[in-house]
Amino acid sequence: MARIGVFVCWCGSNIAETVDVSKVAEVSKSIPGVVYSVDYKYMCSDPGQELVKNAIKEHNLTGVVVASCSPRMHEKTFRKAASDAGLNPYMLEMANIREQCSWVHNDMDEGTQKSIDLVRMMVEKVKRNKPLEDISIPVTKKAMVIGGGVTGIQAALDIAAGGIPVVLVEKESSIGGKMSALDETFPTLDCSQCILTPKMVEVAQHPLVEIISYAEIEKLEGFIGNFKATIRKKARYVDVDACTGCGTCWQKCPVKVDSEFEQGLGKRKAIFIPFPQAIPSRPRIDAENCLKLTKDRCGICEKVCPTKAIHYDDKDEFIEVEVGAIVVATGYKIMPVSAFPEYGGGQYLDVVTSLQFERMVCASGPTLGDLKRPSDGKLPETVVFVKCVGSRDPEHHHSYCSKICCMYVAKQTMLYRHKVHHGNCYVFYIDVRSNGKNYEEFVRRAQEKEGAQYIRGRVSAIYKDGDDMVVEGADTLTNSQIKVKCDLVVLATAMEAPDGIKELAQKLGIGYDQHGFLTEAHPKLRPVETATAGIFLAGCALSPRDIPDSVSEGSGAAAKVMGLLSKDTLEKEGVVAIVNELTCVGCQNCIRVCPYNAIELKDICNRQGEVQRQVANVNPGLCTGCGTCTPSCPSRSIELLGFRDTELYAEINALAEL
Amino acid sequence: MQELINKAKELIENKEVDLLIGYQSDGEKGAKPLFVKNPLQAEQLIFNQYCLNNLVTYLMRPDVKACKKVAVVAKGCDIRALVMLLSENQMSREDVYIIGMTCDHVVSPDGTGENEKCATCKVHNPHLADIVLGSPVQEKYPKDKPVKHTQIEKLNAMSQEERWAFWQEEFSRCIRCYACRQACPLCYCERCIVDYNTPQWIDTRSNPRGNFAWNIVRALHLAGRCIDCGECERVCPANIPLMLLNQSLQEEAQEKFEWEAGYDPESEPPLTTFRKEDDEEFIR
Amino acid sequence: MSENWEPKIITFVCNWCTYAGADLAGTSRFKYAPNIRIIKTPCSGRIDPMFIVSAFEKGADAVLISGCHPGDCHYNEGNYNARRKFTMMKKLLETIGVDTQRVIFAWCSASEGIKFSRLVNDVTESIKKIGPYTEYHKLNQKER
Numbered sequence A: 001m002a003r004i005g006v007f008v009c010w011c012g013s014n015i016a017e018t019v020d021v022s023k024v025a026e027v028s029k030s031i032p033g034v035v036y037s038v039d040y041k042y043m044c045s046d047p048g049q050e051l052v053k054n055a056i057k058e059h060n061l062t063g064v065v066v067a068s069c070s071p072r073m074h075e076k077t078f079r080k081a082a083s084d085a086g087l088n089p090y091m092l093e094m095a096n097i098r099e100q101c102s103w104v105h106n107d108m109d110e111g112t113q114k115s116i117d118l119v120r121m122m123v124e125k126v127k128r129n130k131p132l133e134d135i136s137i138p139v140t141k142k143a144m145v146i147g148g149g150v151t152g153i154q155a156a157l158d159i160a161a162g163g164i165p166v167v168l169v170e171k172e173s174s175i176g177g178k179m180s181a182l183d184e185t186f187p188t189l190d191c192s193q194c195i196l197t198p199k200m201v202e203v204a205q206h207p208l209v210e211i212i213s214y215a216e217i218e219k220l221e222g223f224i225g226n227f228k229a230t231i232r233k234k235a236r237y238v239d240v241d242a243c244t245g246c247g248t249c250w251q252k253c254p255v256k257v258d259s260e261f262e263q264g265l266g267k268r269k270a271i272f273i274p275f276p277q278a279i280p281s282r283p284r285i286d287a288e289n290c291l292k293l294t295k296d297r298c299g300i301c302e303k304v305c306p307t308k309a310i311h312y313d314d315k316d317e318f319i320e321v322e323v324g325a326i327v328v329a330t331g332y333k334i335m336p337v338s339a340f341p342e343y344g345g346g347q348y349l350d351v352v353t354s355l356q357f358e359r360m361v362c363a364s365g366p367t368l369g370d371l372k373r374p375s376d377g378k379l380p381e382t383v384v385f386v387k388c389v390g391s392r393d394p395e396h397h398h399s400y401c402s403k404i405c406c407m408y409v410a411k412q413t414m415l416y417r418h419k420v421h422h423g424n425c426y427v428f429y430i431d432v433r434s435n436g437k438n439y440e441e442f443v444r445r446a447q448e449k450e451g452a453q454y455i456r457g458r459v460s461a462i463y464k465d466g467d468d469m470v471v472e473g474a475d476t477l478t479n480s481q482i483k484v485k486c487d488l489v490v491l492a493t494a495m496e497a498p499d500g501i502k503e504l505a506q507k508l509g510i511g512y513d514q515h516g517f518l519t520e521a522h523p524k525l526r527p528v529e530t531a532t533a534g535i536f537l538a539g540c541a542l543s544p545r546d547i548p549d550s551v552s553e554g555s556g557a558a559a560k561v562m563g564l565l566s567k568d569t570l571e572k573e574g575v576v577a578i579v580n581e582l583t584c585v586g587c588q589n590c591i592r593v594c595p596y597n598a599i600e601l602k603d604i605c606n607r608q609g610e611v612q613r614q615v616a617n618v619n620p621g622l623c624t625g626c627g628t629c630t631p632s633c634p635s636r637s638i639e640l641l642g643f644r645d646t647e648l649y650a651e652i653n654a655l656a657e658l
Numbered sequence B: 001m002q003e004l005i006n007k008a009k010e011l012i013e014n015k016e017v018d019l020l021i022g023y024q025s026d027g028e029k030g031a032k033p034l035f036v037k038n039p040l041q042a043e044q045l046i047f048n049q050y051c052l053n054n055l056v057t058y059l060m061r062p063d064v065k066a067c068k069k070v071a072v073v074a075k076g077c078d079i080r081a082l083v084m085l086l087s088e089n090q091m092s093r094e095d096v097y098i099i100g101m102t103c104d105h106v107v108s109p110d111g112t113g114e115n116e117k118c119a120t121c122k123v124h125n126p127h128l129a130d131i132v133l134g135s136p137v138q139e140k141y142p143k144d145k146p147v148k149h150t151q152i153e154k155l156n157a158m159s160q161e162e163r164w165a166f167w168q169e170e171f172s173r174c175i176r177c178y179a180c181r182q183a184c185p186l187c188y189c190e191r192c193i194v195d196y197n198t199p200q201w202i203d204t205r206s207n208p209r210g211n212f213a214w215n216i217v218r219a220l221h222l223a224g225r226c227i228d229c230g231e232c233e234r235v236c237p238a239n240i241p242l243m244l245l246n247q248s249l250q251e252e253a254q255e256k257f258e259w260e261a262g263y264d265p266e267s268e269p270p271l272t273t274f275r276k277e278d279d280e281e282f283i284r
Numbered sequence C: 001m002s003e004n005w006e007p008k009i010i011t012f013v014c015n016w017c018t019y020a021g022a023d024l025a026g027t028s029r030f031k032y033a034p035n036i037r038i039i040k041t042p043c044s045g046r047i048d049p050m051f052i053v054s055a056f057e058k059g060a061d062a063v064l065i066s067g068c069h070p071g072d073c074h075y076n077e078g079n080y081n082a083r084r085k086f087t088m089m090k091k092l093l094e095t096i097g098v099d100t101q102r103v104i105f106a107w108c109s110a111s112e113g114i115k116f117s118r119l120v121n122d123v124t125e126s127i128k129k130i131g132p133y134t135e136y137h138k139l140n141q142k143e144r
Helices: A021-028 A046-058 A071-084 A098-102 A108-128 A150-161 A177-181 A192-205 A248-252 A291-295 A300-304 A354-361 A405-419 A439-449 A501-508 A547-565 A589-593 A645-653 B002-013 B055-060 B076-087 B116-120 B151-157 B160-171 B179-183 B208-221 B231-235 B243-257 C015-027 C050-057 C078-096 C113-130 C134-141
Strands: A004-009 A034-040 A063-068 A092-096 A135-138 A143-146 A166-169 A209-212 A215-223 A226-233 A256-258 A267-269 A317-323 A325-328 A351-353 A382-389 A424-429 A452-456 A459-465 A468-475 A480-486 A488-493 A535-537 A569-572 A577-579 A599-605 A611-618 A638-640 B019-025 B031-036 B070-075 B096-101 B131-133 C009-014 C036-041 C062-067 C103-107
Touching: A004 A021, A004 A046, A004 A108, A021 A034, A021 A108, A034 A046, A046 A063, A046 A071, A063 A071, A063 A108, A071 A092, A071 C015, A092 A098, A092 A108, A098 A108, A098 C015, A108 A645, A108 C036, A143 A150, A143 A317, A150 A166, A150 A177, A150 A192, A150 A209, A150 A325, A150 A547, A166 A215, A177 A192, A177 A354, A192 A209, A215 A501, A226 A325, A248 A300, A325 A501, A325 A547, A351 A354, A354 A405, A354 A488, A382 A405, A382 A468, A382 A480, A405 A424, A405 A439, A405 A452, A405 A488, A424 A468, A424 A480, A439 A452, A452 A468, A468 A488, A535 A547, A577 A611, A589 A599, A645 C036, A645 C050, B002 B019, B002 B070, B002 B096, B002 B131, B019 B055, B031 B055, B055 B070, B055 B076, B070 B076, B076 B096, B151 B243, B151 C078, B160 B208, B160 C078, B179 B231, B208 B243, B208 C050, B208 C078, B208 C134, B231 B243, B243 C078, C009 C015, C009 C113, C015 C036, C015 C062, C015 C113, C036 C113, C050 C062, C050 C134, C062 C078, C062 C113, C078 C103, C103 C113
Parallel strands: A004 A034, A004 A063, A063 A092, A143 A166, A143 A325, A166 A209, A325 A535, A351 A488, A382 A424, A382 A488, A424 A452, B019 B070, B070 B096, B096 B131, C009 C036, C009 C062, C062 C103
Antiparallel strands: A135 A569, A215 A226, A226 A317, A256 A267, A459 A468, A468 A480, A577 A638, A599 A611, B019 B031
16 A cells, blocks of 8 residues: 655745645645645755655655655755665655746746646656665676777776776787887977886786787676676797797898888888887797798797797687776777878878888887988988878768877977978978867977978879979968979878777677777766776777877776776666566567667576577666666566656656546 | 479478468468468468468467477568568577468459559569579569558548548447457567556557557557558458558658668668667757 | 646656756746646656657647757667657657647757757647647547
C-alpha cells in the first residue's frame, strides 16, 4: 500500500509569490496514496530536511515528493535525507514548481493549478518507483598507457607518481615519439631531445612503470576497472635482457636501408636502434631486409654478439595484462610529399616535408646539422616554406587545420636563418595562427627580426628549372602573381591520424571521426574522456595540437585515472537498464542502439548446455542510464530503472481529464 | 514443378531437412501452405501465381523452430522477410534451406489480376537462396530506383481531415483479431506490446481509441522493417488497407535514410543506426 | 470550446539540455505561458513515439518534444536515434491524419533559456488558435 508524503516549499517568497503553496499541500492530500502533506518555508534547510526525515519515520512513508526548486539543485540533498531516514533514495522525486513554474508565470491561479498538476504527476510516478541499489564494481589498481610519445610518457609518470603501476605500450622499438625527431621546439627553441630524454629516462627507470616496446594491442576485453588486454610483442630477434646495447651488431651489419627515423634522408642497418638515445637501447632486426631472415645468408650479428643475444628464431609473443584504466596517446603521422604530386612531391628530391627539414637541420640528423639539400648536397641559399598543404583543403585533402604548422614554420625559418645567416626564406601562408602563450611574439620575431618573408597567397605550382626549384603562387596583398626561385621547398603537410588507428579504436570500443581522430566524451566539458568508461585520451590522438597541450592532457588523463583507481570499488547510480529474459527475443535492437556497447547477447542454455536462444544482457558497469534501449524494444523486454514505462505512463495519466 | 518436387524429396530422404514448407493446391485457382515431413507428401507441392502466402512466417512458429533444419519454398518477396529475420538474429543461415522460386507475379488477394505489390518488385529472381528453381524472369523495376507505391498517392492527395475521416471509417471495422500480427513474418515478439499491461499502452478494446493506437503502434514497430509482402492486408477479415500505413513508412525510410528492408542480411535496420547528417528540417 | 479553455501541452524533455534550458528560463525569469506540463527523461532517446499517442488519448491538445542538439547529447548518440524515430512517427501520424501541427519537435540546449520560453509561447499561441484537439479526444467516447 503506497504511503506518500508531499512537502511543498515556500522558498521564502520565491515560490509563494506566484503559487498558493498551502493550497497545493491541501489539495495534494486528496491524491490517492498520499497520507501526509505539508507546506514549509525552506525545505532545503536543516529543519526542512528534518521535517522530511521525521515524517518518513512517523508515517511509515513509502515515497516522498518534494515540490520546490529544480531537482538539479537539491535532488541529491533530499535523497540523502530520505536515505538517512531509512527510505530508499530513489523513492523520492521532486516537482519543479520554482524554476519551471513560479519564476516563469505571473498569475497566481495558473501557477497554483500547474503546481497541483506537477505534484500529482510526481506522486503518481513515485508510487510506481522501485527502490534501486547503487552498483559496486571492483577495481584493478593498474593502468595501461598506449603510446610512448611525450604525451604517453607524461601520463605514465603522473599515474606512477600516484603509486599506481603502469604498463606503457609503444608500437615502435623505442619510446619518444615524434618529439625525439625534432630539432628545436616552439616557442622557446628548446632542443627537443634535451628536454625529452630526461623524461624518457625517468619513465624507463621508474619502478612502477613497465615499458613494453615494439608491441601493439591485440585484443581488449572487460570494462571499467576490469580490463584485460592482450598485447602482441612483435618479434625483435634480440633478447633484451641479454643484450648490453654495445652496438657491435649494427656496426658490423652489411645491410643499409632508408631510415624511417631520418624520414628517408639517412640510412640505418637491418639490425638497428632508431636513434642513439633510444629507450630501450636495444636493437631489433628488420625482418624484411635482414639477409639471414630473408635468404639465410650472413648471420654476422649473431657471431659478433658478446652475450649471444641474437635469436633468429624469435616469434611474436602474446602477453595478458589486467588493468583498471587505459590512456590512449597514439599521436599522429604527417602526410608524405608523395601525396602532393601537384607540388612536385615524390618527383623532386628538393621538395621535403617539415619533419624531413627537422632532420636536415638537426645536429644529430643524417648530415649532422650541415644543411645540404637532398638532390646535390648544395647549401640552400633560398628556402620556401608552404603552409596549409593538405590542411584546410576539403576539395582535395583534409578540411581541418593542423594547428601546429604556423608555429613550426615560423620556428623553422628561424632555425634556417640561424644556420644560414645570408640565406633567404619565404613563407606562403593563408593565415598565421599563433594563439598560445608567447606564440604571437614568436611569430613576429621570425617575421620582424629574423628575416622570414611572409607572402600571403596559395601556391599554384612547384617545379624544377635547371638547378633551381621554382615556386609559383599568388601574393594577395599586392594582388599579383609571384614566382620564387629557391633551392629547397619545405611543405608543411597535414597531420593525420596514425595508420591502424581505426582498428585499434574498434578493439578498444571507442569512437573516432571521419579523419580517424578519436572522439572525446564531450568536446568542451570532458576533453580527455571517451564515451567508454575507463578509457581516456590525450594528445594528438584527439586532433592536431602542440606539445604544451599534449603534455597537459597527458597529466589530465592521468588525473582521471588516479581518480578512478583511488578507490577499491566503484559506486555508480542504480539507474541502469535491465532485461526481462523471458520475453526478450534477442533481436539486438537495444544492442545496436546502445551508445556505450553496454549490452551483449547472452546464451540461454538447457540443462545439457545446448543453446536454446539468445537474449540481451546489460553490463551495469557500462550502462549510463540513457534509456535509448527502452523504446527500441518492441516487446518492452528491456527497461531503464528509474524511468520505467509504468512510471512515465503514470505521469502522463495523471493529467488525464477523462 | 517437378524440379521442386524432386528437390523436396531429395532433401527429406537425405535427412538434410526435417521439415519442408511449401504450397499445395487449394481448389483450381488457389494455393495454401503444405508442411512436408515425408517424400510422399512432397508430391503435392506446387508453385504458381496463386502462391500468395509468405511461408517465411512459419519459420518463427515454435513447432517449426523445434525442427533442426527447415526448408522453405520462397519467392523473392518472401526471402526479404527471411533476410530481416537473419539480420535480427532470429535464425542462423545454416538452419534454413531456401528454395528460391523465380516468380513473374502472383494474383491479387481477390483473385482478379496481378497483385499490386508485383509492379514494384525488384526480386523476381530470388536474391538469397540455396537453390533457385524456375526460369529466370526479367527484372522490371530498376534496382536503384526508389519504390513508389501508386496505392498511397491517393491517400497523400487527401487533406489531413480527409485522411482522419478515412481511417476512422477503416478502423471502425477493426475487430482486434490480430490476424495481421499473426500473418506478419516480422511480428515475432513473444510478448506483444498490446499484451503488456504495466502499463497498458494500447487499449485492448476494439473501440476507436484502441484501434487507432494498435494500428499506429504496429506500423511504428515495423518502421524500417516491413518488407512489403502485404500479408497483413490479405488476411485482414475487415479488408482494412493496412499496407497504406506500412508503405508510407517504407517510402519515408527510402527517402530519408536510403533504406530498403530485406536485401542485405549484414545491414542494420535504420532505426538502430543514424547518420550525423540525418534530416531535421522538422525540428525547431 | 468553452470560453475558459486553455490548451494542455504535454512536454517530454531530456534532462541534460532542455530541462536545464527550462531551468535557465526560470532563473532568468523569462516568462512563458503556463500550459505545458513537463515530463523529464534522461535523454531524448528514452522518448518513445508511442508517448505521443498516449498523451493525445489522455487529453493533450499538443505534444512538445525537445532534447539536445545533435552532437551535444550527454549520452553521445541518444538524440541521433531519437531523431530517426521522430522522423518515422511524424510521417506515420501524417498518413493517419493526425493533426501534426499539434506535434512539435525542437532542440533546445541548456544555455537556450530564451529559446525555451519563446518556443513555449509560440506553441501555446498556435494551439490556442486551432483550438482543443476534440477529434482525437472524441475517439474515447465512441464505443464500437
